[in-house]
Amino acid sequence: xxxxxxxxxxLIGGAGSVLRFVVDGxxxxxTGRAFPFGTLAVNLSGAVLLGLVTGLALGHDRALLAGTAxxxxxxxxxxxxxxxQRLGEDRQVQNLAANIVVSLVAGIAAAALGRLIGSxx
Amino acid sequence: xxxxxxxLLGYFATRLQERxxxxxxxxxxxxxxxxxxxxxxxxxxxELLRMIDARHFGLAVGYASASVVGGYAAxxxxxxxxxxxxxxx
Numbered sequence: 759x760x761x762x763x764x765x766x767x768x769l770i771g772g773a774g775s776v777l778r779f780v781v782d783g784x785x786x787x788x789t790g791r792a793f794p795f796g797t798l799a800v801n802l803s804g805a806v807l808l809g810l811v812t813g814l815a816l817g818h819d820r821a822l823l824a825g826t827a828x829x830x831x832x833x834x835x836x837x838x839x840x841x842x843q844r845l846g847e848d849r850q851v852q853n854l855a856a857n858i859v860v861s862l863v864a865g866i867a868a869a870a871l872g873r874l875i876g877s878x879x
Numbered sequence: 880x881x882x883x884x885x886x887l888l889g890y891f892a893t894r895l896q897e898r899x900x901x902x903x904x905x906x907x908x909x910x911x912x913x914x915x916x917x918x919x920x921x922x923x924x925x926e927l928l929r930m931i932d933a934r935h936f937g938l939a940v941g942y943a944s945a946s947v948v949g950g951y952a953a954x955x956x957x958x959x960x961x962x963x964x965x966x967x968x
Contacts (some may be wrong), residue, residue, distance in 0.1 A: 809924075834919070
């Protein structure tokens with residue numbers, strides 16, 4: 759069963775990454791390059807979803823597939839930090855600070871919202 | 880996990896954008912697939928939410944700042960490493 763779980767995680771995780779690639783690209787192409795809205799949108803929507811999964815209180819395997827594989831691979835920490843660091847290199851201090859603060863504050867709020875919804879389903 | 884992934888993304892992205900010939904498939908494959916899949920934002924938010932629930936505010940602030948500072952430093956370090964190597968002609 760552990761093999762099936764791993765294969766499932768690989769497939770679902772891959773799909774999550776592809777979805778991030780598509781969503782990020784679609785939003786970034788509409789909003790321009792000054793601020794990384796694409797990654798922000800991906801991460802905030804992912805935080806709502808993982809909050810939802812947490813609120814649903816699924817079993818271990820299901821939580822692993824839905825939470826870790828699907829939502830975990832959909833959201834990204836590395837791109838968030840990469841874009842923040844590049845904003846810093848361009849001396850865009852306001853955008854840099856906004857990218858960190860908005861992601862963290864809105865991210866926690868998004869996770870709380872998702873969990874609230876999940877616990878009522 | 881997040882710090883390792885951030886370091887790798889800083890390395891790959893800088894190397895691909897500034898050092899290697901342009902390629903349309905390497906960036907999505909290594910950057911989006913490997914590093915994006917390795918790191919996660921949502922788990923961090925839910926972990927922070929749990930710390931706040933448990934009224935461990937100091938821990939939450941420490942975790943968030945350590946992640947951000949560490950992630951930023953990892954990208955910075957990897958970028959500097961790649962840029963120090965001269966462009967191959």
